[in-house]
Amino acid sequence: AQTVTQSQPEMSVQEAETVTLSCTYDTSENNYYLFWYKQPPSRQMILVIRQEAYKQQNATENRFSVNFQKAAKSFSLKISDSQLGDTAMYFCAFTSYNTDKLIFGTGTRLQVFP
Amino acid sequence: GAGVSQSPRYKVAKRGQDVALRCDPISGHVSLFWYQQALGQGPEFLTYFQNEAQLDKSGLPSDRFFAERPEGSVSTLKIQRTQQEDSAVYLCASSLTGGGQLQPQHFGDGTRLSIL
Numbered sequence: 001a002q003t004v005t006q007s008q009p010e011m012s013v014q015e016a017e018t019v020t021l022s023c024t025y026d027t028s029e030n031n032y033y034l035f036w037y038k039q040p041p042s043r044q045m046i047l048v049i050r051q052e053a054y055k056q057q058n059a060t061e062n063r064f065s066v067n068f069q070k071a072a073k074s075f076s077l078k079i080s081d082s083q084l085g086d087t088a089m090y091f092c093a094f095t096s097y098n099t100d101k102l103i104f105g106t107g108t109r110l111q112v113f114p
Numbered sequence: 115g116a117g118v119s120q121s122p123r124y125k126v127a128k129r130g131q132d133v134a135l136r137c138d139p140i141s142g143h144v145s146l147f148w149y150q151q152a153l154g155q156g157p158e159f160l161t162y163f164q165n166e167a168q169l170d171k172s173g174l175p176s177d178r179f180f181a182e183r184p185e186g187s188v189s190t191l192k193i194q195r196t197q198q199e200d201s202a203v204y205l206c207a208s209s210l211t212g213g214g215q216l217q218p219q220h221f222g223d224g225t226r227l228s229i230l
Contacts, residue, residue, distance in 0.1 A: 004156075035218075043203065044117075045157070045221035091156050100145060100209075101170065102219060104156030 002027045004094050006105035013082045014113050020067075021077045021108045023092030032096040034068065034075045039089040039107075048090070051075065082112045116140065118222035120206050126228045127196050135191045135225045139208030146189050147219060148181055149205040157205050163189060193227075201229045 003026045013019035025034070036048040051059045051068050058066050063083075067076045079086055092105040119138040127133050139146050145164055149157035150173075159173040165186040174181070178196075183189040193200055203226050207219040 037221075043224045045205065045207070047218045047220075050218065093156075099170070100162055101147065101159040101173070102149075102157070102207075103159070106154075106156050 002103050004105040008108045010109045012111040018080045023075045025094050029096040035093040036077045037091045087112045120222035124226050132194045137189045137206030143208035145209040147207040151203040196229045198229045
């Protein structure tokens with residue numbers, strides 16, 4: 001069975017600084033996708049970034065980038081130049097080629113301070 | 115609107131009552147997913163439709179939970195004889211194609227269900 005683990009329940013960062021959120025996962029699959037979702041207090045889950053496991057190059061989306069270490073089954077999210085609007089719950093999620101459902105971690109609550 | 119729409123946004127029911135939660139996916143989206151999110155937890159998969167076919171219902175916690183998507187668009191999640199442990203936010207997501215991992219899932223705002 002696949003599992004996703006986020007070991008940081010809460011993180012905080014000052015505006016304009018950089019913060020890294022950790023995620024590890026466990027799977028016996030070789031072909032899969034990894035995602036970071038953001039959930040503001042309004043509750044709507046928003047896709048931040050995704051990584052395809054067969055791609056060695058780390059995905060980037062503007063201020064968001066990942067450090068994907070396939071052998072270590074690690075998938076961390078780096079947020080550069082943090083903004084107040086980045087305050088939210090962040091969920092790491094996994095899906096394999098053999099299924100369509102997302103498996104989520106327990107989340108990291110990020111607070112950005114002015 | 116262009117996004118996934120869920121109704122009602124909040125639902126309060128007494129233990130033992132039946133409830134029905136509605137999801138309107140993005141127009142043209144083939145795949146539809148239901149997730150249950152308990153307080154302080156990540157969402158957990160309940161069930162998945164591709165058009166009107168329910169391809170995976172492995173996450174439904176008991177036979178009190180039933181989902182349908184009869185015309186391949188709007189979906190309803192029904193919970194019979196509700197219990198307090200059913201209290202959670204129920205999230206609906208849709209994606210453009212089957213094989214949803216190739217297309218991102220777009221989520222609605224969820225329905226917060228409280229069982230008294």
